[in-house]
Amino acid sequence: GNSVTQMEGPVTLSEEAFLTINCTYTATGYPSLFWYVQYPGEGLQLLLKATKADDKGSNKGFEATYRKETTSFHLEKGSVQVSDSAVYFCALVGGSNYKLTFGKGTLLTVNP
Amino acid sequence: NAGVTQTPKFQVLKTGQSMTLQCAQDMNHNSMYWYRQDPGMGLRLIYYSASEGTTDKGEVPNGYNVSRLNKREFSLRLESAAPSQTSVYFCASRLGQAGAEQYFGPGTRLTVT
Numbered sequence: 001g002n003s004v005t006q007m008e009g010p011v012t013l014s015e016e017a018f019l020t021i022n023c024t025y026t027a028t029g030y031p032s033l034f035w036y037v038q039y040p041g042e043g044l045q046l047l048l049k050a051t052k053a054d055d056k057g058s059n060k061g062f063e064a065t066y067r068k069e070t071t072s073f074h075l076e077k078g079s080v081q082v083s084d085s086a087v088y089f090c091a092l093v094g095g096s097n098y099k100l101t102f103g104k105g106t107l108l109t110v111n112p
Numbered sequence: 113n114a115g116v117t118q119t120p121k122f123q124v125l126k127t128g129q130s131m132t133l134q135c136a137q138d139m140n141h142n143s144m145y146w147y148r149q150d151p152g153m154g155l156r157l158i159y160y161s162a163s164e165g166t167t168d169k170g171e172v173p174n175g176y177n178v179s180r181l182n183k184r185e186f187s188l189r190l191e192s193a194a195p196s197q198t199s200v201y202f203c204a205s206r207l208g209q210a211g212a213e214q215y216f217g218p219g220t221r222l223t224v225t
Contacts, residue, residue, distance in 0.1 A: 032211040043116075043202055043216035044155075051211040089155070093211070098143050098162040099170070100206075100214055104154035 002027045006090045006103035013080055013110050021075040021106050023064075023090035031094035033057075033066055033073040038087045038105070047075075047088070080110045113138050116217035118203050124223045125193045133188040133220050135203030141215070142208035144186035146170075146178060148199040149219075155202070161186055163208065193224045 007022040025031065032051045036044040048057030053068035062077045073090060090103040119134045137144065145160040147170075157170030161180040175197060177189045186205075190197060200221050204214040 032213075034213055036216075043218045044204075044214075045216070046213045049211075049213055098206070098208065099145075099157060099160060102155045104152075 002031065002092060002094055002101040004090050004092055004101050004103040006088075006106055008104070008106065010107040010109060013108070015082055015110055015112050016079045017110075019075070019077040019080045019084075019108070021088055021090075021108070023073045023075065023103060025071050025073065025090075025092050025101075027071075027092055027094045027101075029094055030068075031092040033064070034091040034093075034100070035062070035064055035073070035075050036089040036091060036102075038089065040086070044089060080108075082110050082112050084108060085110045115139065116203055116205055116215050118201075118217040118220050120220060121218070122221050124225065125190075126225055127194060129193050130189065130191050131193065131222075132190075133201055133203075133222075134185070135187065135217060136185045137203075137205040137215070138184065139205060139207075139215065140183070141205035142183075143206040144180065145204040145206070145214065146176075146186070146188045147202045147204065148172065148197075149202060150199050158188065158201075190222075193222075195224045198222060198224045 003026045034049045035047040037047045048059040050057040050066035056065045087105045116137045146158040147155045159178040164183045203217040206214045
């Protein structure tokens with residue numbers, strides 16, 4: 001079946017540091033890939049997505065590229081802000097499967 | 113559009129009590145989902161409804177029942193609450209076509225004492 005593995009946190013960075021959160025997946029066929037963000041006390045919000053190989057999703061300075069050869073979808077941001085402190089989830093959905101498969105989440109804390 | 117709404121936001125139950133968590137979406141989505149989120153466990157799927165009139169079990173269905181009342185509404189019922197059901201519950205919906213993302217509600221924080 002489908003699975004998502006993302007780096008365990010917590011990750012603590014200083015403001016303006018470079019961020020990478022690794023995500024790799026196992027799936028049959030050609031899944032669509034997502035990054036979600038969850039701010040404290042809130043539900044999950046879609047951050048970005050990519051639906052085919054070599055697509056780059058981007059939003060709010062975050063980027064992730066769908067790499068089929070390495071089955072990866074790593075999240076990056078060049079300069080993080082305190083307001084980026086949140087939990088980040090990598091997820092995928094494959095083919096006609098109605099269910100998204102989520103990673104366990106990575107807690108990011110950005111200090112001023 | 114309100115998106116996905118959930119009621120109540122907070123609830124405290126005693127062991128053995130029952131309650132229903134309500135979820136509604138106004139995006140004309142076909143599929144709806146219930147998750148629970150516990151510290152260190154990520155999101156776990158309880159039940160889902162791929163389309164109006166169908167429901168299926170997810171990873172952790174024991175102790176829960178669901179009803180897809182119509183295309184907009186999907187409720188989650190705890191018949192006899194247990195402390196192990198203390199969690200944050202999220203409802204989500206999705207258009208149901210290839211590549212579509214899920215949209216989440218704000219969550220219900222449930223404590224069972």
